[in-house]
Amino acid sequence: MICKLKGIYKRFDDLVVLNKLDLDINKEEIICIVGPSGCGKSTLLNIISGLIKPDKGDIVGDLDSVGYVFQEDRLLPFKTVYENIAVVGKEKNHKKIMDLIHDVGLKGFEDSYPNKLSGGMRQRCSIARAFYFNCEILLMDEPFKSLDYNLKVNMIDYLIKLWDESKNSIVFITHNIDEALLLGNRIVVLSNRPTSILKIFDVDIHQSQRSLTDKYLTYLRNQMIDLLSNEKGE
Numbered sequence: 001m002i003c004k005l006k007g008i009y010k011r012f013d014d015l016v017v018l019n020k021l022d023l024d025i026n027k028e029e030i031i032c033i034v035g036p037s038g039c040g041k042s043t044l045l046n047i048i049s050g051l052i053k054p055d056k057g058d059i060v061g062d063l064d065s066v067g068y069v070f071q072e073d074r075l076l077p078f079k080t081v082y083e084n085i086a087v088v089g090k091e092k093n094h095k096k097i098m099d100l101i102h103d104v105g106l107k108g109f110e111d112s113y114p115n116k117l118s119g120g121m122r123q124r125c126s127i128a129r130a131f132y133f134n135c136e137i138l139l140m141d142e143p144f145k146s147l148d149y150n151l152k153v154n155m156i157d158y159l160i161k162l163w164d165e166s167k168n169s170i171v172f173i174t175h176n177i178d179e180a181l182l183l184g185n186r187i188v189v190l191s192n193r194p195t196s197i198l199k200i201f202d203v204d205i206h207q208s209q210r211s212l213t214d215k216y217l218t219y220l221r222n223q224m225i226d227l228l229s230n231e232k233g234e
Contacts (some may be wrong), residue, residue, distance in 0.1 A: 001026050002137055002169050003061025008054045010043055017043050020057070020196035025137065030163065030207075032180035034191030034224065036231045043171045045139045048171060067135035069143045073122040075114040081125050082110040084198040085158065088133040100128040103165075105160045120151045124158060131162045140172045154216060156182050160207045177224050181217045182210055187225055192231040 002025045010018040017040040025031060025048075033041055046052045048059065049066050075084045085097050101110050104124040114122055123143060130138055144152045156179065163170060174180055180187045187201040201220055203210075210217060 001061070001065055003048075003059055005048070005057065005059055005131040006158070006171045007057035008047060008059075009056035010040070010047065010052075010054050011025070016194035018047075018219055019196050023035055023194060023197065025061075025171065027061070027169060028167040029185040030172060030183050031186050031188060032172045032174060033190060034048070034174055034177060034180050035195065036073040036192045036228065037041065037175070039190050039192050039231075041190065042141055042193045045141055045171065045173060048137075048233055049139055059060070060081055060195065063137060065134070065136040069126055069130045069131045069138065069140040071142045071145050073114070073119075075122055075125060075129075078113050078118040080113055081106055081117070084125055085129045085132050093132075097132060099211075100132055100169075101160070103161055104128045105154075120147055120155065123124050123147070127155075127159060127162065131166055131168075135168060137169045137171065140170060142173050142175065152176075152179065153154070159183065164208075169229030173187075181212065181221060183207060187220070187224070189227050198231075 005021060005023040007016050008021040033044065035041055043052070047054050050063070054228055076087065079087065081101065082097060085100060098110070101107055104127060106121060106124055106128070109117065109121065119126070136164050138151065144155050147155060161184070172183055184203055187203065189198045189201070190196070191198050201223070203220065205216070209222070210213070
């Protein structure tokens with residue numbers, strides 16, 4: 001286990017967002033978190049990252065190395081693909097950078113600037129940069145939200161490839177149940193505010209072997225839909 005969230009409680013003025021939430025984050029796993037809009041998924045990531053503090057509760061564990069991938073790519077416009085990846089490393093490892101560029105399908109674009117790339121290409125560069133940072137835990141806040149269906153599927157494949165090689169831990173926020181089913185070793189379903197965990201689903205099929213037409217994944221999807229249908233997002 002990398003860290004344990006114990007009794008995490010967070011409010012903003014009179015609005016209680018997270019209500020005594022407990023969660024273990026294990027080594028070498030992808031945790032996907034789904035829940036109604038506005039339930040505090042991003043707030044939870046920000047607490048794990050240390051960007052904000054909970055009002056009550058603790059995070060037990062030593063999180064020295066945390067990476068973050070946002071909904072927007074946040075590339076530096078004045079740096080190339082290669083330079084955007086290299087900038088987060090303490091020392092430049094040319095081979096590793098080029099391997100990452102190849103792994104996310106950007107070979108031939110290493111000298112291109114962000115304004116010459118499509119949205120999907122920029123997000124691939126952002127993900128490669130996060131893996132070059134070589135963090136112990138990678139937080140991903142709906143990184144595929146703005147992409148079309150086919151591009152999302154491709155991005156999921158790229159992410160699985162990188163994770164298979166690095167075996168770090170990933171906490172992945174999404175509104176999309178199918179993304180969670182394709183990626184998560186565990187899928188955490190949150191309630192509406194004040195937010196708690198409704199249920200945690202274990203998916204014991206390696207990501208590379210999963211298909212959304214699989215009967216077991218279909219069963220899990222229906223279970224999640226039933227849970228979320230009773231939660232009214234705002």
